[in-house]
Amino acid sequence: MSILIKRILFIFFLIFLIIQVIQPVRNIDYGQVSSSDLSKVYKVPKNVESILKTSCYDCHSNSTEYPVYAYIQPLSFFLENHIKEGKKELNFSEWGLYSKRKQSNKLEAVENQIKQGKMPFSSYLYLHHDAKLSDEKIKEVVNWIESTRAESKK
Ligand code: HEC
Structure with missing residues:
Protein backbone atom coordinates (compact mmCIF):
# COMPACT_ATOMS: atom_id res chain seq x y z
CA MET A 1 0.00 0.00 0.00
CA SER A 2 1.39 3.39 -0.88
CA ILE A 3 1.96 5.96 1.82
CA LEU A 4 -0.77 8.12 0.32
CA ILE A 5 -3.45 5.42 0.57
CA LYS A 6 -2.39 4.66 4.13
CA ARG A 7 -2.72 8.31 5.01
CA ILE A 8 -6.15 8.57 3.42
CA LEU A 9 -7.34 5.47 5.26
CA PHE A 10 -5.98 6.83 8.48
CA ILE A 11 -7.86 10.11 7.98
CA PHE A 12 -11.11 8.22 7.30
CA PHE A 13 -10.52 6.23 10.45
CA LEU A 14 -9.99 9.43 12.45
CA ILE A 15 -13.18 10.95 11.05
CA PHE A 16 -15.06 7.77 11.93
CA LEU A 17 -13.77 8.00 15.51
CA ILE A 18 -14.54 11.68 15.86
CA ILE A 19 -18.16 11.44 14.63
CA GLN A 20 -18.86 8.82 17.32
CA VAL A 21 -19.00 11.70 19.78
CA ILE A 22 -22.11 13.06 18.07
CA GLN A 23 -25.00 11.22 19.72
CA PRO A 24 -28.64 12.33 19.39
CA VAL A 25 -31.15 12.63 22.19
CA ARG A 26 -32.84 9.23 22.25
CA ASN A 27 -36.49 8.61 21.55
CA ILE A 28 -37.22 6.69 24.77
CA ASP A 29 -40.12 7.10 27.20
CA TYR A 30 -38.69 4.84 29.95
CA GLY A 31 -41.79 2.71 30.31
CA GLN A 32 -44.24 5.59 30.63
CA VAL A 33 -47.08 4.67 28.26
CA SER A 34 -48.54 8.04 27.30
CA SER A 35 -52.18 8.73 28.13
CA SER A 36 -52.77 9.52 24.44
CA ASP A 37 -51.40 6.15 23.26
CA LEU A 38 -53.45 4.22 20.69
CA SER A 39 -54.16 1.55 23.31
CA LYS A 40 -55.81 4.18 25.55
CA VAL A 41 -58.09 5.42 22.75
CA TYR A 42 -59.40 2.09 21.47
CA LYS A 43 -59.69 -1.42 22.75
CA VAL A 44 -56.67 -2.89 21.03
CA PRO A 45 -56.52 -6.69 21.22
CA LYS A 46 -53.23 -8.08 22.57
CA ASN A 47 -52.23 -9.68 19.27
CA VAL A 48 -52.72 -6.44 17.30
CA GLU A 49 -50.94 -4.40 19.94
CA SER A 50 -47.97 -6.71 19.93
CA ILE A 51 -47.75 -6.63 16.11
CA LEU A 52 -47.78 -2.83 16.04
CA LYS A 53 -45.27 -2.61 18.89
CA THR A 54 -42.86 -5.02 17.23
CA SER A 55 -43.19 -3.75 13.67
CA CYS A 56 -44.11 -0.07 13.85
CA TYR A 57 -43.45 1.54 17.22
CA ASP A 58 -39.70 1.97 16.65
CA CYS A 59 -40.46 4.74 14.14
CA HIS A 60 -44.05 5.67 14.92
CA SER A 61 -44.11 6.22 18.68
CA ASN A 62 -42.30 8.10 21.42
CA SER A 63 -40.35 5.02 22.38
CA THR A 64 -37.81 3.23 20.23
CA GLU A 65 -36.08 -0.01 21.19
CA TYR A 66 -32.60 0.85 20.06
CA PRO A 67 -30.48 -1.94 18.58
CA VAL A 68 -26.73 -1.92 19.28
CA TYR A 69 -25.88 -0.51 15.85
CA ALA A 70 -27.96 2.56 16.68
CA TYR A 71 -25.06 3.78 18.79
CA ILE A 72 -22.62 3.72 15.89
CA GLN A 73 -22.35 6.77 13.63
CA PRO A 74 -23.29 7.35 10.85
CA LEU A 75 -25.97 4.63 11.25
CA SER A 76 -27.37 6.44 14.26
CA PHE A 77 -27.95 9.50 12.12
CA PHE A 78 -30.00 7.60 9.50
CA LEU A 79 -32.05 5.82 12.13
CA GLU A 80 -32.83 9.01 14.01
CA ASN A 81 -33.94 10.59 10.77
CA HIS A 82 -36.35 7.71 10.10
CA ILE A 83 -37.80 8.12 13.56
CA LYS A 84 -38.24 11.85 13.10
CA GLU A 85 -39.90 11.47 9.68
CA GLY A 86 -41.96 8.48 10.78
CA LYS A 87 -43.33 10.26 13.86
CA LYS A 88 -44.25 13.30 11.81
CA GLU A 89 -46.52 11.13 9.63
CA LEU A 90 -47.91 8.93 12.34
CA ASN A 91 -47.35 8.74 16.08
CA PHE A 92 -49.17 5.96 17.93
CA SER A 93 -48.13 7.53 21.26
CA GLU A 94 -50.02 10.73 20.44
CA TRP A 95 -53.07 9.14 18.87
CA GLY A 96 -55.44 10.70 21.38
CA LEU A 97 -54.30 14.18 20.32
CA TYR A 98 -55.49 13.60 16.73
CA SER A 99 -58.96 14.73 15.68
CA LYS A 100 -61.51 11.96 15.04
CA PRO A 120 -42.19 -1.49 7.69
CA PHE A 121 -39.80 -0.66 4.89
CA SER A 122 -37.22 -3.08 3.58
CA SER A 123 -33.98 -1.55 4.87
CA TYR A 124 -35.40 -1.85 8.40
CA LEU A 125 -36.54 -5.46 7.88
CA TYR A 126 -33.06 -6.35 6.78
CA LEU A 127 -31.95 -5.90 10.39
CA HIS A 128 -35.26 -6.64 12.14
CA HIS A 129 -36.55 -9.97 10.87
CA ASP A 130 -39.11 -10.18 13.65
CA ALA A 131 -40.82 -7.02 12.37
CA LYS A 132 -41.77 -8.67 9.08
CA LEU A 133 -45.54 -8.99 8.68
CA SER A 134 -46.88 -12.37 7.61
CA ASP A 135 -50.17 -12.54 5.65
CA GLU A 136 -51.74 -13.77 8.88
CA LYS A 137 -50.57 -10.72 10.84
CA ILE A 138 -51.66 -8.32 8.11
CA LYS A 139 -55.12 -9.90 8.20
CA GLU A 140 -55.34 -9.55 11.99
CA VAL A 141 -54.47 -5.84 11.88
CA VAL A 142 -56.70 -5.12 8.87
CA ASN A 143 -59.69 -6.85 10.52
CA TRP A 144 -59.18 -4.83 13.67
CA ILE A 145 -58.88 -1.55 11.72
CA GLU A 146 -62.04 -2.25 9.74
CA SER A 147 -64.10 -3.01 12.80
CA THR A 148 -62.67 -0.01 14.67
CA ARG A 149 -63.40 2.37 11.80
CA ALA A 150 -66.94 1.00 11.45
CA GLU A 151 -67.44 1.37 15.20
CA SER A 152 -66.23 4.98 15.31
CA LYS A 153 -68.56 5.97 12.46
CA LYS A 154 -71.64 4.99 14.46
C1 HEC B 1 -37.74 2.17 10.17
C2 HEC B 1 -38.78 3.09 10.53
C3 HEC B 1 -40.23 2.74 10.23
C4 HEC B 1 -40.93 1.63 10.62
C5 HEC B 1 -40.43 0.45 11.42
C6 HEC B 1 -42.29 1.81 10.15
N1 HEC B 1 -42.39 3.02 9.49
FE1 HEC B 1 -44.06 3.86 8.70
N2 HEC B 1 -43.00 5.47 8.05
C7 HEC B 1 -41.68 5.68 8.27
C8 HEC B 1 -41.26 6.92 7.63
C9 HEC B 1 -39.85 7.48 7.63
C10 HEC B 1 -42.41 7.47 7.03
C11 HEC B 1 -42.54 8.76 6.25
C12 HEC B 1 -41.94 8.72 4.91
C13 HEC B 1 -42.64 7.78 3.97
O1 HEC B 1 -43.87 7.86 3.81
O2 HEC B 1 -41.94 6.96 3.37
C14 HEC B 1 -43.50 6.54 7.31
C15 HEC B 1 -44.81 6.72 6.92
C16 HEC B 1 -45.86 5.91 7.30
C17 HEC B 1 -47.26 6.18 7.03
C18 HEC B 1 -47.80 7.39 6.34
C19 HEC B 1 -47.88 7.14 4.88
C20 HEC B 1 -48.87 8.05 4.24
O3 HEC B 1 -48.73 8.24 3.04
O4 HEC B 1 -49.79 8.56 4.93
C21 HEC B 1 -47.98 5.16 7.55
C22 HEC B 1 -49.49 4.98 7.52
C23 HEC B 1 -47.04 4.23 8.14
N3 HEC B 1 -45.76 4.71 7.99
C24 HEC B 1 -47.40 3.07 8.78
C25 HEC B 1 -46.51 2.16 9.35
C26 HEC B 1 -46.92 0.91 9.97
C27 HEC B 1 -48.36 0.44 10.12
C28 HEC B 1 -45.78 0.29 10.38
C29 HEC B 1 -45.67 -1.07 11.04
C30 HEC B 1 -46.30 -2.17 10.37
C31 HEC B 1 -44.66 1.16 10.05
N4 HEC B 1 -45.15 2.28 9.40
C32 HEC B 1 -43.31 0.91 10.34
C33 HEC B 1 -40.83 4.87 8.99
C34 HEC B 1 -41.15 3.62 9.52
Missing part, protein backbone atom coordinates in the same frame (compact mmCIF):
# COMPACT_ATOMS: atom_id res chain seq x y z
CA ARG A 101 -61.20 12.59 11.35
CA LYS A 102 -57.41 12.37 11.39
CA GLN A 103 -57.57 9.16 13.43
CA SER A 104 -59.86 7.60 10.87
CA ASN A 105 -57.67 8.73 7.94
CA LYS A 106 -54.53 7.46 9.64
CA LEU A 107 -56.11 4.07 10.33
CA GLU A 108 -56.97 3.86 6.66
CA ALA A 109 -53.38 4.84 5.75
CA VAL A 110 -52.03 2.10 8.04
CA GLU A 111 -54.31 -0.44 6.36
CA ASN A 112 -53.16 0.64 2.89
CA GLN A 113 -49.47 0.67 3.79
CA ILE A 114 -49.44 -2.81 5.26
CA LYS A 115 -51.69 -4.33 2.56
CA GLN A 116 -49.28 -3.03 -0.06
CA GLY A 117 -46.33 -4.30 1.97
CA LYS A 118 -44.79 -0.80 2.11
CA MET A 119 -44.37 -0.70 5.89
Whole structure:
Protein backbone atom coordinates (compact mmCIF):
# COMPACT_ATOMS: atom_id res chain seq x y z
CA MET A 1 0.00 0.00 0.00
CA SER A 2 1.39 3.39 -0.88
CA ILE A 3 1.96 5.96 1.82
CA LEU A 4 -0.77 8.12 0.32
CA ILE A 5 -3.45 5.42 0.57
CA LYS A 6 -2.39 4.66 4.13
CA ARG A 7 -2.72 8.31 5.01
CA ILE A 8 -6.15 8.57 3.42
CA LEU A 9 -7.34 5.47 5.26
CA PHE A 10 -5.98 6.83 8.48
CA ILE A 11 -7.86 10.11 7.98
CA PHE A 12 -11.11 8.22 7.30
CA PHE A 13 -10.52 6.23 10.45
CA LEU A 14 -9.99 9.43 12.45
CA ILE A 15 -13.18 10.95 11.05
CA PHE A 16 -15.06 7.77 11.93
CA LEU A 17 -13.77 8.00 15.51
CA ILE A 18 -14.54 11.68 15.86
CA ILE A 19 -18.16 11.44 14.63
CA GLN A 20 -18.86 8.82 17.32
CA VAL A 21 -19.00 11.70 19.78
CA ILE A 22 -22.11 13.06 18.07
CA GLN A 23 -25.00 11.22 19.72
CA PRO A 24 -28.64 12.33 19.39
CA VAL A 25 -31.15 12.63 22.19
CA ARG A 26 -32.84 9.23 22.25
CA ASN A 27 -36.49 8.61 21.55
CA ILE A 28 -37.22 6.69 24.77
CA ASP A 29 -40.12 7.10 27.20
CA TYR A 30 -38.69 4.84 29.95
CA GLY A 31 -41.79 2.71 30.31
CA GLN A 32 -44.24 5.59 30.63
CA VAL A 33 -47.08 4.67 28.26
CA SER A 34 -48.54 8.04 27.30
CA SER A 35 -52.18 8.73 28.13
CA SER A 36 -52.77 9.52 24.44
CA ASP A 37 -51.40 6.15 23.26
CA LEU A 38 -53.45 4.22 20.69
CA SER A 39 -54.16 1.55 23.31
CA LYS A 40 -55.81 4.18 25.55
CA VAL A 41 -58.09 5.42 22.75
CA TYR A 42 -59.40 2.09 21.47
CA LYS A 43 -59.69 -1.42 22.75
CA VAL A 44 -56.67 -2.89 21.03
CA PRO A 45 -56.52 -6.69 21.22
CA LYS A 46 -53.23 -8.08 22.57
CA ASN A 47 -52.23 -9.68 19.27
CA VAL A 48 -52.72 -6.44 17.30
CA GLU A 49 -50.94 -4.40 19.94
CA SER A 50 -47.97 -6.71 19.93
CA ILE A 51 -47.75 -6.63 16.11
CA LEU A 52 -47.78 -2.83 16.04
CA LYS A 53 -45.27 -2.61 18.89
CA THR A 54 -42.86 -5.02 17.23
CA SER A 55 -43.19 -3.75 13.67
CA CYS A 56 -44.11 -0.07 13.85
CA TYR A 57 -43.45 1.54 17.22
CA ASP A 58 -39.70 1.97 16.65
CA CYS A 59 -40.46 4.74 14.14
CA HIS A 60 -44.05 5.67 14.92
CA SER A 61 -44.11 6.22 18.68
CA ASN A 62 -42.30 8.10 21.42
CA SER A 63 -40.35 5.02 22.38
CA THR A 64 -37.81 3.23 20.23
CA GLU A 65 -36.08 -0.01 21.19
CA TYR A 66 -32.60 0.85 20.06
CA PRO A 67 -30.48 -1.94 18.58
CA VAL A 68 -26.73 -1.92 19.28
CA TYR A 69 -25.88 -0.51 15.85
CA ALA A 70 -27.96 2.56 16.68
CA TYR A 71 -25.06 3.78 18.79
CA ILE A 72 -22.62 3.72 15.89
CA GLN A 73 -22.35 6.77 13.63
CA PRO A 74 -23.29 7.35 10.85
CA LEU A 75 -25.97 4.63 11.25
CA SER A 76 -27.37 6.44 14.26
CA PHE A 77 -27.95 9.50 12.12
CA PHE A 78 -30.00 7.60 9.50
CA LEU A 79 -32.05 5.82 12.13
CA GLU A 80 -32.83 9.01 14.01
CA ASN A 81 -33.94 10.59 10.77
CA HIS A 82 -36.35 7.71 10.10
CA ILE A 83 -37.80 8.12 13.56
CA LYS A 84 -38.24 11.85 13.10
CA GLU A 85 -39.90 11.47 9.68
CA GLY A 86 -41.96 8.48 10.78
CA LYS A 87 -43.33 10.26 13.86
CA LYS A 88 -44.25 13.30 11.81
CA GLU A 89 -46.52 11.13 9.63
CA LEU A 90 -47.91 8.93 12.34
CA ASN A 91 -47.35 8.74 16.08
CA PHE A 92 -49.17 5.96 17.93
CA SER A 93 -48.13 7.53 21.26
CA GLU A 94 -50.02 10.73 20.44
CA TRP A 95 -53.07 9.14 18.87
CA GLY A 96 -55.44 10.70 21.38
CA LEU A 97 -54.30 14.18 20.32
CA TYR A 98 -55.49 13.60 16.73
CA SER A 99 -58.96 14.73 15.68
CA LYS A 100 -61.51 11.96 15.04
CA ARG A 101 -61.20 12.59 11.35
CA LYS A 102 -57.41 12.37 11.39
CA GLN A 103 -57.57 9.16 13.43
CA SER A 104 -59.86 7.60 10.87
CA ASN A 105 -57.67 8.73 7.94
CA LYS A 106 -54.53 7.46 9.64
CA LEU A 107 -56.11 4.07 10.33
CA GLU A 108 -56.97 3.86 6.66
CA ALA A 109 -53.38 4.84 5.75
CA VAL A 110 -52.03 2.10 8.04
CA GLU A 111 -54.31 -0.44 6.36
CA ASN A 112 -53.16 0.64 2.89
CA GLN A 113 -49.47 0.67 3.79
CA ILE A 114 -49.44 -2.81 5.26
CA LYS A 115 -51.69 -4.33 2.56
CA GLN A 116 -49.28 -3.03 -0.06
CA GLY A 117 -46.33 -4.30 1.97
CA LYS A 118 -44.79 -0.80 2.11
CA MET A 119 -44.37 -0.70 5.89
CA PRO A 120 -42.19 -1.49 7.69
CA PHE A 121 -39.80 -0.66 4.89
CA SER A 122 -37.22 -3.08 3.58
CA SER A 123 -33.98 -1.55 4.87
CA TYR A 124 -35.40 -1.85 8.40
CA LEU A 125 -36.54 -5.46 7.88
CA TYR A 126 -33.06 -6.35 6.78
CA LEU A 127 -31.95 -5.90 10.39
CA HIS A 128 -35.26 -6.64 12.14
CA HIS A 129 -36.55 -9.97 10.87
CA ASP A 130 -39.11 -10.18 13.65
CA ALA A 131 -40.82 -7.02 12.37
CA LYS A 132 -41.77 -8.67 9.08
CA LEU A 133 -45.54 -8.99 8.68
CA SER A 134 -46.88 -12.37 7.61
CA ASP A 135 -50.17 -12.54 5.65
CA GLU A 136 -51.74 -13.77 8.88
CA LYS A 137 -50.57 -10.72 10.84
CA ILE A 138 -51.66 -8.32 8.11
CA LYS A 139 -55.12 -9.90 8.20
CA GLU A 140 -55.34 -9.55 11.99
CA VAL A 141 -54.47 -5.84 11.88
CA VAL A 142 -56.70 -5.12 8.87
CA ASN A 143 -59.69 -6.85 10.52
CA TRP A 144 -59.18 -4.83 13.67
CA ILE A 145 -58.88 -1.55 11.72
CA GLU A 146 -62.04 -2.25 9.74
CA SER A 147 -64.10 -3.01 12.80
CA THR A 148 -62.67 -0.01 14.67
CA ARG A 149 -63.40 2.37 11.80
CA ALA A 150 -66.94 1.00 11.45
CA GLU A 151 -67.44 1.37 15.20
CA SER A 152 -66.23 4.98 15.31
CA LYS A 153 -68.56 5.97 12.46
CA LYS A 154 -71.64 4.99 14.46
C1 HEC B 1 -37.74 2.17 10.17
C2 HEC B 1 -38.78 3.09 10.53
C3 HEC B 1 -40.23 2.74 10.23
C4 HEC B 1 -40.93 1.63 10.62
C5 HEC B 1 -40.43 0.45 11.42
C6 HEC B 1 -42.29 1.81 10.15
N1 HEC B 1 -42.39 3.02 9.49
FE1 HEC B 1 -44.06 3.86 8.70
N2 HEC B 1 -43.00 5.47 8.05
C7 HEC B 1 -41.68 5.68 8.27
C8 HEC B 1 -41.26 6.92 7.63
C9 HEC B 1 -39.85 7.48 7.63
C10 HEC B 1 -42.41 7.47 7.03
C11 HEC B 1 -42.54 8.76 6.25
C12 HEC B 1 -41.94 8.72 4.91
C13 HEC B 1 -42.64 7.78 3.97
O1 HEC B 1 -43.87 7.86 3.81
O2 HEC B 1 -41.94 6.96 3.37
C14 HEC B 1 -43.50 6.54 7.31
C15 HEC B 1 -44.81 6.72 6.92
C16 HEC B 1 -45.86 5.91 7.30
C17 HEC B 1 -47.26 6.18 7.03
C18 HEC B 1 -47.80 7.39 6.34
C19 HEC B 1 -47.88 7.14 4.88
C20 HEC B 1 -48.87 8.05 4.24
O3 HEC B 1 -48.73 8.24 3.04
O4 HEC B 1 -49.79 8.56 4.93
C21 HEC B 1 -47.98 5.16 7.55
C22 HEC B 1 -49.49 4.98 7.52
C23 HEC B 1 -47.04 4.23 8.14
N3 HEC B 1 -45.76 4.71 7.99
C24 HEC B 1 -47.40 3.07 8.78
C25 HEC B 1 -46.51 2.16 9.35
C26 HEC B 1 -46.92 0.91 9.97
C27 HEC B 1 -48.36 0.44 10.12
C28 HEC B 1 -45.78 0.29 10.38
C29 HEC B 1 -45.67 -1.07 11.04
C30 HEC B 1 -46.30 -2.17 10.37
C31 HEC B 1 -44.66 1.16 10.05
N4 HEC B 1 -45.15 2.28 9.40
C32 HEC B 1 -43.31 0.91 10.34
C33 HEC B 1 -40.83 4.87 8.99
C34 HEC B 1 -41.15 3.62 9.52
